[in-house]
Amino acid sequence: MKIGFIGCGNMASAMISGMLKKGLYKKDEIIVSNLTEEGSKRSREKLGVVTTLDNHEVVKNTKLVFLAVKPQFYEEVLNEVKDELTPEHTVVGIAPGKTLAWLEEKCGQPLKVVRMMPNTPAQVGEGMTGVCANEKVSAEELAQICEITDSFGRTEVVPERLMDAVSAVSGCSPAYVFMFIEAMADAAVAQGMPRKQAYQFAAQALLGSAKMVLETGMHPGELKDMVCSPAGSTIEGVRILEQNGFRSAVFEALNGAAEKGKKM
């Protein structure tokens, strides 16, 4: 087996779906563990990968182990498997607040450790992942890790001090973006548009706007100004957003998420 996941819930499933769609691995090269038989069945049916309820099986069958359980279970899981970890293993943490130093210490021996923060758009190949690694991971090994994260989106190698910012701006932000899409669609529904159509308009407007930022390299403010006709309808909406603290609400939400992540 080439890659293993301890825990296979929302995030691991999104990453694996992206990898499989891209053809990076075959289904029988991926092993995942779940806590419950129900979860295991879901992983088999949804992803078709090799499943187990025994975390030891993941560590025994692959040298690349992703920890994809909730942060509060990291310590318990590492305690359970640490005796089977060898210097050939690379352990990858994807949780906020679990630093390289913390992961190294809980592995109980000097090991190759990678910390990354992916996001659920990985499921459709549009993930954004920040990655950093300890000094035992060679440049070639880090490139192999980035090949994995590139298979489900974009990757940036960042210094570890930026990982809390990465968590907020790409790990957590899809939740806020979905809330924004829902709110835009609600408004369109209030104006008489059928709901399904409203989601399509709202989501495509967001997708196109994001693509303009990424592909034109223009400043988001300039792109905003291009939409706001003098005395037009858009600038009226901008006034109302500013009046309601839109920017400040977003700023505070991401700041709160980053600060919370530091403590996890």
Ligand SMILES: NC(=O)C1=CN([C@@H]2O[C@H](COP(=O)(O)OP(=O)(O)OC[C@H]3O[C@@H](n4cnc5c(N)ncnc54)[C@H](OP(=O)(O)O)[C@@H]3O)[C@@H](O)[C@H]2O)C=CC1
């Ligand atoms: N969701 C997101 O958008 C993101 C999440 N992350 C990080 O990813 C990690 C996983 O989050 P997420 O996927 O959302 O969580 P989920 O609750 O969806 O999945 C957690 C998984 O862990 C399994 N599990 C729990 N305890 C154990 C155990 N002792 N041994 C083996 N498996 C276990 C569960 O099994 P079962 O299926 O049987 O219940 C489940 O499959 C977290 O650390 C989170 O911070 C990072 C970036 C984004």
Ligand SMILES: O=C(O)[C@@H]1CCC=N1
């Ligand atoms: O909510 C969380 O803590 C995780 C980390 C980033 C996204 N979800």
